[in-house]
Amino acid sequence: MACLLYPYQLRNNRLIGAVLCLACLAPLLVGAWLTPAPSGLGTHTELGLAPCGFHLVTGLPCATCGMTTSLTHAAHGHLLTALYIQPAGAVFALLCAVMCLVAGWSAISGMSLQPIGAILGRPLAFLIMLAVVLGAWGYTLCMHLGDGRIGQL
Secondary structure (H helix, E strand, O other), rough: OOOOHHHHHHHHHHHHHHHHHHHHHHHHHHHHHHHOOOOOHHHHHHHHHOOHHHHHOOOOOOOOEEEEEEHHHHHHHHHHHHHOHHHHHHHHHHHHHHHHHHHHHHHHOOOHHHHHHHOOOOHHHHHHHHHHHHHHHHHHHHHHHHOOOOOOO
C-alpha cells in the first residue's frame, strides 16, 4: 500500500530538496569556474581568501590544504588528479555530486530526505568523515615530506 503525503509535506520536501540541491551544486560550480593551482595548494586565493596560515607558519599543509584545488580538478572532470592532490577533497566533490542528484530528485518528486539525514546525523557518520579528513591529511603530509610536489607555493 502506498504511503500518501499531504500536499504541505510534498511542498516542504520539494523545498528542502531544492535548497539542498543548490547548496551541493554551488561548490561544484565554483570549482568549475576556478583554475586549479599547479602546485596543488592555493586555488582558494583566486576567491580572494588568504593563504593557509598553518602552511605559512609551519611549511606543512593543514588538514584542508588542497581541498579547493582537489574540488576544482574534480569539477573539471579530472577525478584521479583530484584524488592525488587531496583525497578528502575528491570525496567531498563526489558526495556533493551525488547529493545534488538525490536532492534534485527530491525537489522534483517530493521524496523525503529524512532517512538520509538520519544516517548522516549518527555519530558513526561523523567519525567516518573525521577519519577520511585525518587520513587525507596524513596522505598530504607524506606527499609533502616525501617528494615535495604538493605544497610548494
